[in-house]
Amino acid sequence: MGAISMSEIEELSKRLKQFAVERDWEQFHAPKNLAMALIVEAAELVEHFQWLTEQQSYELPEEKHQQVALELADIFIYSLRLAERLNINLLETVNQKIAINEKKYPADKVKGSSKKYTEYT
Amino acid sequence: MGAISMSEIEELSKRLKQFAVERDWEQFHAPKNLAMALIVEAAELVEHFQWLTEQQSYELPEEKHQQVALELADIFIYSLRLAERLNINLLETVNQKIAINEKKYPADKVKGSSKKYTEYT
Amino acid sequence: MGAISMSEIEELSKRLKQFAVERDWEQFHAPKNLAMALIVEAAELVEHFQWLTEQQSYELPEEKHQQVALELADIFIYSLRLAERLNINLLETVNQKIAINEKKYPADKVKGSSKKYTEYT
């Protein structure tokens, strides 16, 4: 990734809020609606892969690779808007979640297995 | 947000990669599969809001607020994994996308309207 | 609904299979891929509603109403393809699921509440 500091991420979140305010769009940005918008972008991402094999999904032609990148950007944008609307500290929560995952999926127990934690007795 | 530097985001991406490697899970992490995992998390987010009104979606009880935060974390985690697998610079692409959106949706033209850009003649 | 008999639904499923065979598309129709295609259509449905209020979602302009109908058709088409590929009796399973739901959500217990069954102690 390029060299940026965290203040640019705060800046990004502020820039996205300003973008919405300038357009009088915050009225549409209830968390319920933002969650819908987010999953719509996630599906645009899925669409690029639906007929590809797993191997082909690693080797995307340049144009498709760029489109996939832009869908990921859209998902990230809506995630930041949703976090802003609900006053969620995204990075803090990600660290919490990794810790939770480390407990649910101890390496020695799950190595090489794709089973969900609920599928272990 | 808490005070962190960008190297911690790189650190996060590395930590997530290591988490997968330790568990011999990278074999499952074809971009196609990660896109599927990402949309599954996006739907877990949507599920929290499906029967709520827009107003209720702003005023989540504490437990639900925390669950919503954790779903956002999951979405962000899979986004970072997908970006790593496809060598995508997520922050760079987000900035590109905001610039694209500023052109598609000039403030003076779209103020207060939720129409998609394709719905303007 | 128009007056049709069940043999026309079998006919529909056969017609959809033939459509895929004529185009040598069955090679792409692994259940994994069909599930992805289905959720992509479900998201195109969601997109029509994301900025609307619940009230507005009842009162769709004619053009949008027709688009929503076509997305529902796409979802049903992929459901039928998936059922065909996995030899699933869709109608039988729907009846099973309604019976399951009647047990999970007894009317006297859940009347007027949108809580998920797991949220009752």
Added chain:
Amino acid sequence: MGAISMSEIEELSKRLKQFAVERDWEQFHAPKNLAMALIVEAAELVEHFQWLTEQQSYELPEEKHQQVALELADIFIYSLRLAERLNINLLETVNQKIAINEKKYPADKVKGSSKKYTEYT
């Protein structure tokens, strides 16, 4: 599929409406909300396949095969509810959509190709 007549499908749609009315749930069944509930079920379907290969997705163990069937049932149930709320004739629209697809994807032109119609010049 079992031997049933179309009046049983109308019966199904009526049974689903009655199920909601008995529980005073129609208040939550705005089309916007039903679209959200539908995509949540579509994601539960996707989740069963996310770490499987395409080949494995054809060869599901019995328990998973049954779960997949139940998710398809849930999707169909929400599709019927949404069609009922918006007065949509689902089967009529499916036939319209197949006709549209036959024009978009003439067999001689698209045979063996998974390209979207917009990807043909």
